[in-house]
Amino acid sequence: MMAGLSLSGCSIVSPAPLWELAKATGSLASMAMATNPGESSNTVYHVHDPLKELCIEFNPQAQVADIVPALQIALRQHQIESRVYEGMVATEKCSVWLKYSAFIDWGQYPLSDRYKPYVSKAALTLQTARGQILSSSHYELDPMLGTSRWASTQDKLAPVVSALLSGIESKPASLPTSQKEKT
Numbered sequence: 001m002m003a004g005l006s007l008s009g010c011s012i013v014s015p016a017p018l019w020e021l022a023k024a025t026g027s028l029a030s031m032a033m034a035t036n037p038g039e040s041s042n043t044v045y046h047v048h049d050p051l052k053e054l055c056i057e058f059n060p061q062a063q064v065a066d067i068v069p070a071l072q073i074a075l076r077q078h079q080i081e082s083r084v085y086e087g088m089v090a091t092e093k094c095s096v097w098l099k100y101s102a103f104i105d106w107g108q109y110p111l112s113d114r115y116k117p118y119v120s121k122a123a124l125t126l127q128t129a130r131g132q133i134l135s136s137s138h139y140e141l142d143p144m145l146g147t148s149r150w151a152s153t154q155d156k157l158a159p160v161v162s163a164l165l166s167g168i169e170s171k172p173a174s175l176p177t178s179q180k181e182k183t
Contacts, residue, residue: 039148039159043137045167053081054126055094060086064102064119070154071100071124074161096134098164099125105141107149119153124164137163 056071068084075082075098082098105120120141126134137160141149148156163169 039139039169041138041140041169043135043163043167043169044133045135045163046133047167048134051080051096051126051165053083054096054098056082056084056098056100058084058086059100059102062100062102063104063117064122064153066153067100067102067119067122067157070152070157071098071161073154074158077158078161078165080165095129097127097129099127109150118149119156122157122160124157124160126164135164135167137161137169 054075056068058068072082072084083094085094100122102122103120104117106115106117108114109116118141119139122139123136124138125136128134139156139160141147159170
C-alpha cells in the first residue's frame, strides 16, 4: 500500500498553490462585484404630489420576464400600490402611469461554463394619463467592471424606482434588496 503512495503518477495538487489561490480569490472578488445591486442614473424629476398608486403599462417588447414583479416589489417598498395593464386603456382609472423598457445581454456566469441572460439596461418613466412626464430614471450595466451584472432584476431596479419616486440618485445599500427580504 505504501508503494502505491510513492508512485510518481499524475498529481492533482497544483505545482503553484499560491497561484491557484490567487486565481480563486480573484474569481470570487469578481463574482461579488458582479452581484452588487444596481445604481440609478440620468434621473430627471419634476416636483409632483406623492403617489399612493399607479398603473404599469405592460411592455411586451421588454425581454425580461421578471421585470413587472420586480417593479411591483420596489413600489410596495415605497407604499405604492400598482396595477398592470396592456396599453393605456384604463386612463379613467389611472392618473399616473409607469412605462418601462429593458434589454438583456448574454454572458458566462462566474465559475460556470454556461451562458445566462442578464438585464443590461432599463429605463423607467412616470407620466400622467395626459402624457406629462413626472420623472424618469435609468439603469445601465457598468461597461468596464460589469458591476451588478449578475444581480437580480429586483436588485438592479430598486434604486432606479427609488430615484424615480424621490428624484434622488443614491448608491445601493450594502445588502441586496432580495436578501433583505429574507432576513
